[in-house]
Amino acid sequence: MLLAQGYTPLSGANLVRLMAHLSRWLEGLGLQAYELTNARIADFLLARQEAGYSNHLSRQGLEPILELLQTAGVVSALQQEPEASERDRLFHDYAEYLVQERGVVPMTVLKYESIARNFLSVCIGEDKLELSQLGASDVSSYIVRQSRQSSVNWTKYTVTALRSLLRFLYLRGELATDLVGAVGKVAAWRQTSLPKALPAEQVQRLLKSCDRRTHPGRRNFAVMLLLARFGLRAGEVAALELDDFHWAQGEVVIRGKGREDRLPLPCDVGEAVVAYIRRGRPQTSLRKLFLSNIAPLRAISGCAVSGIVRSLCANIPETLRPLKLV
The missing domain is CATH 1.10.443.10 (Intergrase catalytic core)
Known part of the structure; x- marks a missing residue:
C-alpha cells in the first residue's frame, strides 16, 4: 500500500517502524488505536523524543500513518490543530535544533524555549516577529534586567540559553550579525552572599x-x-x-x-x-x-x-x- 502511494522502500520501512512504535506505545497505556486523539498524538511525539528518536518527531511526520488509520476506518478524522504562527514555527524549529544538533534533553529544551520566548517578547514584542530588529544592546539590556530579578545561578542559566538561541538564529539566517558575543559572562564572586559569622x-x-x-x-x-x-x-x-x-x-x-x-x-x-x-x-x-x-x-x-x-x-x-x- 505504501509503495503504491509513491513511498520508496526505505521511507516505507521507516513508516512501518513508526507504526510499530505507535502500536507499542498505545498497548503500554492500555489503549486501542480507535482511542487515538490529538492530545495523545502530542504525548506520543513527546515520548518518542524522550526515547531518543531523531526522526518523525512532529505531527507532520505522523500524518501518513494517521491517514492510513482513517482510511481503514480505525480512527475517525482527527481535526488538525490551527495553523501554527510564525513565532510557533520558529520555536518548533529551535526545539528540533536543540534535540538533533545539540543533543539537549527534553526538559532542558522546555526551559530554553521558555527563556527564548520571554526574551523575544521583551525585546521585539508579541506582534510581528521582526528578528532583524535585535541588536547587541537588546541582549545586554535584557541580561542586566534579568540579573536584577533572579539569582546568580538562574542568570547564568539564562545566559547559556540565550547563547544557544542567538547561535540558532544566526545559523538560520534570521540575524545578519552573530550576537553571541554580546552575551557577557555573569560575575559570581564566591561567598558574596554569605552573612557575617556569629561572634x-x-x-x-x-x-x-x-x-x-x-x-x-x-x-x-x-x-x-x-x-x-x-x-x-x-x-x-x-x-x-x-x-x-x-x-x-x-x-x-x-x-x-x-x-x-x-x-x-x-x-x-x-x-x-x-x-x-x-x-x-x-x-x-x-x-x-x-x-x-x-x-x-x-x-x-x-x-x-x-x-x-x-x-x-x-x-x-x-x-x-x-x-x-x-
Missing part, C-alpha cells in the same frame, strides 16, 4: 542550648561543633560518614566541591561525635554519620543541618539566624 560568645550560647541529655541534643551539639570549629557548610556536615573519622590518627576527612581535605580532629569535636555515636545515633547499617531522629531512618540533608541551626537560634532572641559560623 564566638553567641556560638557558645548556641552550643549550651543543646540539651545533651537527649538523643537529638547530642546530635545537634556535634553538628554545631563541626560547623563552628571547621567553618563547614551545611552540606559538608551532612555528607560526613562514619568512615571519614580516623580515630587512631586523630583526623577527619572533609569532602567539599571537587576537593577532599584531611584535617586534625579537635578533642572536643571528637568527644561530641563519639557521644552521639554511642548514646544518640540509632543502630543501623547506614554509614552516614548524622541521621534523622524519627522513622524512617535516613541521613539528614544540608537543609536539615541549616534547620538545626535555625531552630537553636530561634531560642536565643538576640542571635541572628546564620548560614555560617566561626
